Amino acid sequence: MSEITPDLVRHLASLSRILVTDEEVATLAGELNVIVDSIAIVTQAVKGDVLATSHPIPMANVFREDVVEPSLTQESALSAAPDSAEGRFRVAAILDEE
Amino acid sequence: MAKEALMPYEQAIEQFEVVIGLEVHVELNTKSKMFCGCANIFGNEPNTNVCPICIGLPGSLPAVNKKAVESSIAIGLALGCQIAPTGRFSRKNYFYPDLAKNFQTSQYDEPIAFEGKINIELEDGVVFEVLIERAHMEEDAGKLTHIGGATGRIQGAEYSLVDYNRAGVPLVEIVTKPVYGAGARAPELAAAYVHAIREIVKSMNVSDARMERGNVRCDANVSLRPHGQAKLGTRTETKNVNSLRSVENAVRYEIQRQAHILANGGTITQETRHWHEDRGYTSAGRPKSDADDYRYFPEPDLVPVQPSLAWIEEIRATLPENPGLRRKRLMEAWGFAELEFRDVVNSDLLDQVEATVAAGAAPQAARKWWTGELARLANSQEVAVQDLSITPAQVAKIQQLIDSGELTDRMARDVVAGVLAGEGDPEAVIEKRGLKVVSDDGALIAAIDEALAKQPDVLEKIREGKVQAAGAVIGAVMQAMRGQVDAARVRELILERAK
Numbered sequence: 001m002s003e004i005t006p007d008l009v010r011h012l013a014s015l016s017r018i019l020v021t022d023e024e025v026a027t028l029a030g031e032l033n034v035i036v037d038s039i040a041i042v043t044q045a046v047k048g049d050v051l052a053t054s055h056p057i058p059m060a061n062v063f064r065e066d067v068v069e070p071s072l073t074q075e076s077a078l079s080a081a082p083d084s085a086e087g088r089f090r091v092a093a094i095l096d097e098e
Numbered sequence: 099m100a101k102e103a104l105m106p107y108e109q110a111i112e113q114f115e116v117v118i119g120l121e122v123h124v125e126l127n128t129k130s131k132m133f134c135g136c137a138n139i140f141g142n143e144p145n146t147n148v149c150p151i152c153i154g155l156p157g158s159l160p161a162v163n164k165k166a167v168e169s170s171i172a173i174g175l176a177l178g179c180q181i182a183p184t185g186r187f188s189r190k191n192y193f194y195p196d197l198a199k200n201f202q203t204s205q206y207d208e209p210i211a212f213e214g215k216i217n218i219e220l221e222d223g224v225v226f227e228v229l230i231e232r233a234h235m236e237e238d239a240g241k242l243t244h245i246g247g248a249t250g251r252i253q254g255a256e257y258s259l260v261d262y263n264r265a266g267v268p269l270v271e272i273v274t275k276p277v278y279g280a281g282a283r284a285p286e287l288a289a290a291y292v293h294a295i296r297e298i299v300k301s302m303n304v305s306d307a308r309m310e311r312g313n314v315r316c317d318a319n320v321s322l323r324p325h326g327q328a329k330l331g332t333r334t335e336t337k338n339v340n341s342l343r344s345v346e347n348a349v350r351y352e353i354q355r356q357a358h359i360l361a362n363g364g365t366i367t368q369e370t371r372h373w374h375e376d377r378g379y380t381s382a383g384r385p386k387s388d389a390d391d392y393r394y395f396p397e398p399d400l401v402p403v404q405p406s407l408a409w410i411e412e413i414r415a416t417l418p419e420n421p422g423l424r425r426k427r428l429m430e431a432w433g434f435a436e437l438e439f440r441d442v443v444n445s446d447l448l449d450q451v452e453a454t455v456a457a458g459a460a461p462q463a464a465r466k467w468w469t470g471e472l473a474r475l476a477n478s479q480e481v482a483v484q485d486l487s488i489t490p491a492q493v494a495k496i497q498q499l500i501d502s503g504e505l506t507d508r509m510a511r512d513v514v515a516g517v518l519a520g521e522g523d524p525e526a527v528i529e530k531r532g533l534k535v536v537s538d539d540g541a542l543i544a545a546i547d548e549a550l551a552k553q554p555d556v557l558e559k560i561r562e563g564k565v566q567a568a569g570a571v572i573g574a575v576m577q578a579m580r581g582q583v584d585a586a587r588v589r590e591l592i593l594e595r596a597k
Contacts, residue, residue, distance in 0.1 A: 015391055017193050054186060054396035060404040066128050066165035069135025069149075077145045077153060077262075087144040088259035091195040093244060 004032040102379070103358045107282070107350065110322075110357030116284040117330060118349060119319035120228075122272045122295050125238060126169045127306045127313075132237045132268035133160030133203060133400075140311055144261035152266035154199030159399055162187075166268035167210070167403055169304035170235045171413050173270050174211025176298050176420070177230050184404045185210045187235070187397040195260050196239035204271075206394040209234035210403065218290045219422060226287050229275040240265040276330065284320075284353065289346040292316050297421045309341055316345050320352040322360060331356075332366040336380050339373050348373040351380055428452060432461035441469050447483065450490055457494030463501075467493050471511060475518065488517045495524045508581040509533045535582055539591070542575070542583055546591055549574040560596040568592045 009029045013020045020028065071077075074087050083090040105113075131138050134151035150158040174181055188206035214230035241264050246256030272295060280287045296314045300307035307313050321333035334356070339348045351373075356366050370383035419427075428448065429439045432455070442451055447468045454464035468483065472493070476483035496513050499505040505513065505528075516527030528534065549571045550556060559567035568589055575588045 011391075015191070015193075015393065054398065055401055059401045060184070062161065062401050063164035063167065064135070064161040066130050066163050067135060068130045068137045071136045071147050071149050072145075074143060074145045077148045080155075086259060088243070088261050089145070089195070089198075091258050091260060093246075093255040093258050094194065 003036055004029050102355050104351070104354035105357040105361060107354055110353050111282045113324070113361060114322035114331075114353075114357055115278070115325050115327075116281060116353055117321045117323065117333075118277045118280065118284050118288055119333070120274045120277075120288060120291055121317040121319070121335075122292060123238075123315045123317075124173065124270045124272065124295065124299050124305050124307070125313045126166055126268040126270065126304055128163055128165045128169065128268055130163060131266040132163050132166050132235070133266055136266065138267050139263075140306075142263055144259075144263060147263040148265070152198075153262050154197070160203065160397075162400060162403065163268060166235065167405070168413055169268070169302075170210050170233065170270050171405060171410060172302055172304055172417060173272070173299060174214065174233050175410070175414050176302060176417055177211070177214035177216055177233060177272065179211035179214030179230055179233060181211055181405060181410050182208060184208065184402050186402040187400045188394045189397050190236075190392045190394055192392060194239075195258065196242055197237075197265055198240075198260075198262060202236060202239065203397055203400070204236035204394075205234035208402075210405075216291075216294060217422070218287060218294055220283060220286055220290055224283070226277070226280060226283075228277055228287075228291055231273045231275045233270055233272045236269050236271060238264050238267040238269050285346040285349040288316075288318055288349045289342045292345050293342055294422065301418050301421045301424075312340060315340055318345060318349050318352070320349055320356065321366070322353065322356045331360075332368050334366065334369055334371050334380075336371045336373050337383065341375070344373055344375050347375070347378060348380060351378065355380070424448075432465075434461065434465065438465060441465075445469055445473065445483065447473075450484065453490035454493045454497075457491040459494040459497040460501075463497045464490075464493065467497065471514065475514070486518060487520065488514065492517055492524055499524065499528075503584060504535055505533065506535060506581060506584050508576075509535070512581075533582065535584060542579065542588065543591065545575045545578045546571070546588065546595070549578065550592075550595070556592075557596045560593065565593070 006025045006029050009025045009032065010020065013025075078084040078087070078089065081089050126138075128138050130136060131147075131152060134149050136147045136149050136152055139147060151160055171181055185205060185208040187203050189201040190204045190206070191201045193200050209232040211233040212231065214233070216228050216230065218226050218228055220226070240260050240262040243259045243261075244255035244257075245259060274291070277284070277287065292314065296307045296309065299305040299314070305313050309315075316339045318336045318339055319333045320336070321331040323329065323331040334352060336348045336352060339345045352371070359366060367382070371380040372383050373380050418424075425439075425443065425448070432439070432451075434442070442448060442465055445468075450468050451461070451464045454467065455461050459467075472486060472488070473483045476486050479486075493514075496505065496510050496517075499513075500507065500510050512531060512533055513524050513527045516522075516531055517524060521527045521530055552574070553571060556567050556571050571592055572585055572588050576583065576585060
């Protein structure tokens with residue numbers, strides 16, 4: 001039943017930009033497998049007449065009107081940023097072509 | 099990176115079937131953003147239209163802009179799509195600083211509109227049907243500026259600066275199904291398609307549709323396969339081709355590049371490519387790999403969108419006529435020559451001429467005013483002719499006064515000048531400026547006598563058959579009467595005199 005291989009854990013970690021050691025990979029693979037297997041068991045208990053839902057409460061069409069509300073000032077928007085310049089957030093150059 | 103080897107275009111078309119697919123992003127012109135109340139405005143100081151929601155601060159919760167949903171439904175309907183009775187938002191997860199949340203809120207498995215089609219007419223009248231796969235709602239990303247490095251581009255950049263004013267601006271992404279059978283005309287069709295989408299969203303006023311500002315952006319997929327092969331070839335996706343000319347050139351370039359590779363036994367790498375308009379070539383971006391593993395999942399912070407049939411029909415009722423069909427209808431109704439009509443279209447004066455005709459002017463007269471005198475005046479004032487402070491109804495009124503003989507052409511131009519100078523309606527200008535056609539022939543005949551006395555040989559010349567000699571006298575009379583007479587009437591009286 002185990003779908004979570006060490007390679008998959010490494011892949012997920014890389015997608016999430018999280019550094020993991022080999023020991024952590026082994027631990028995580030084990031823990032994630034328990035979760036996945038548990039969900040598989042729950043799935044078996046459900047009959048075909050139950051629709052998949054992404055929300056526990058059946059609700060739809062919650063909208064806001066198209067009205068402009070005050071924004072942050074530039075100063076406060078940047079206040080929590082580790083680095084900024086010229087009114088903008090400053091980030092490390094990431095090698096990915098524009 | 100530089101240009102790669104290309105196969106001559108005609109040869110490429112001979113050897114391969116071209117299949118294209120187009121993804122067009124349309125930025126909506128709502129007042130506020132997709133999921134928060136920040137203003138959706140282009141060109142403000144960086145990071146002044148941002149809030150905890152659009153810069154992804156912890157604990158902030160999005161709320162869907164109703165108008166953006168309405169505009170998205172309207173676009174879907176205009177493209178002949180079905181509107182999904184239920185749709186939801188999903189998180190497209192990726193780590194890149196153009197969105198601070200580390201995901202883009204988009205739609206994945208339940209787009210708001212799907213299965214549409216649109217007829218695209220090329221310049222010579224040939225029509226291609228393009229099938230629409232889907233149109234979905236999402237948010238735009240922020241703008242990155244790369245600093246350092248020799249070229250200012252990402253390669254060699256030391257750091258990047260991010261402005262999140264654009265992050266969260268509502269976008270509708272329109273995706274076509276693969277388009278087959280365009281052959282040599284595929285590049286032209288791609289550009290015509292983008293043009294048509296732009297025209298449609300502009301006519302609906304759901305987007306400012308300015309390509310130079312990125313309101314409408316296109317990603318072009320191109321693949322080739324040998325004629326008769328069922329399996330599609332490997333495609334490349336050329337990103338952000340931001341002018342109609344670029345779309346056409348980029349598709350043409352990809353056809354020639356891929357044909358050269360395939361004909362020499364090579365294989366196409368499925369990848370994202372970038373178009374360099376200045377030098378006319380595409381270059382490889384990152385290959386499709388880990389980076390495109392987005393791990394979509396339903397956005398837990400937003401509930402589904404379930405437009406009622408009544409709401410959809412309400413939106414459908416507000417749709418303007420399809421711009422292409424409208425042009426066809428007006429061209430027939432007005433009976434213009436093709437060049438005359440194209441002149442009106444290219445000057446973006448269809449609305450003005452149509453409204454002037456609706457107010458009672460003959461189509462030709464309406465056309466002449468807008469593309470002639472008014473265009474000239476606008477040009478000399480360095481404003482757009484559409485922005486002149488004269489209404490189609492006023493133009494129609496002035497034309498009506500010409501038709502009834504109450505104004506001469508010259509006086510009519512005076513009236514227009516008066517209206518533009520803010521002197522009021524045509525009637526008020528006529529009153530104020532004392533512009534009235536002299537209908538009392540007595541004063542006119544006196545003026546003709548006076549002019550003839552100064553040019554005694556004119557009558558003799560007319561009698562000899564040189565009718566054009568009357569011109570000099572007509573000019574003198576018009577001048578003496580300050581233009582307030584009908585030149586045709588003056589001519590008539592002079593010719594009578596010569597009998």
